[in-house]
Amino acid sequence: MSDENAAQGETPDLDLPETETAEVDPVEALQAENAELKDRVLRTVAEMENLRKRTERDVSDTRSYAIAGFARDMLSATDALSRALLVIPQETRDTAEGTLKSLIEGLELAEREMQRLLGKHGVKPIEAAGQKFDPNKHQAMFEVPNPNVPEGTVVQVVQQGFAIGERVLRPAMVGVAKGGSAGGGDEGVDKSA
Known part of the structure; x- marks a missing residue:
């Protein structure tokens, strides 16, 4: 290209394809950038909201369950007091x-x-x-033959269980019925077949 063309304000010929030499519409570029930034802001806001909810849940769980170890230890002391009272005959009391x-x-x-x-x-x-045995809340210590209640029913509590919130601190130690009917109403049915 000559200096003469440059002086006249013509664009120099760089041998580029025509699509690349065409200018991008600045409004479209700004709209695309705006849409990208809006998407990033919305994602950041959603992440912050999720973080806030997760933190609230963690704080709530910590408040609820922080004393679990101490409470478990206190249950031992409470059990000792209960056993002390149980050995005193009612007549003596x-x-x-x-x-x-x-x-x-x-x-x-x-x-x-x-x-x-x-x-x-x-x-x-x-x-x-009287509840149906639940391995999440009860610990079976023995089975009790009892045809009068449905099989799998707790018929004796050896040691009281405790929970804090939805979590089991100590399962109830129980005796579970064995030999009763599952539905409680087919005592006369011959099951030997």
């Missing part, structure tokens, strides 16, 4: 006087207070007696 009566009342008060405080912090007993 009824006729106790003086220091023995005060001791029995003190043990009962301490057990009730520990149960109340555990409940205050979300530790609740697991209902087991």
Whole structure:
């Protein structure tokens, strides 16, 4: 290209294909960039909302379950108080006087207070007696032959189970019925065939 063409304001010939030499519409370029930035902002907002919800859930779980280890240890102390009260015959409790009566009342008060405080912090007993055996909540210790209740029903609770929120702190140790009908109503059916 000569200097003469450049002086006249003509575009130099660079031997490029015609599609590349055509200018991109600046409005379309800005609209595309705007759409890309809008998409990025929306994705960032969604990620932040998910993070906020996840953090709230984690904080809630931490509040609910932080005392789980301590509560599990307190259950041992509560069990000891319950066992101490169980070894005292009812006749002795009824006729106790003086220091023995005060001791029995003190043990009962301490057990009730520990149960109340555990409940205050979300530790609740697991209902087991008469329920269908649930391996997530119950630990079977033995089977009890009992044709009067459906098989798999909890008929005896050896040790109370406890849960905190939806989590099991300690499963209930139970005796489970064996030999009853699954539906509870086919006692006269011959099953030897």
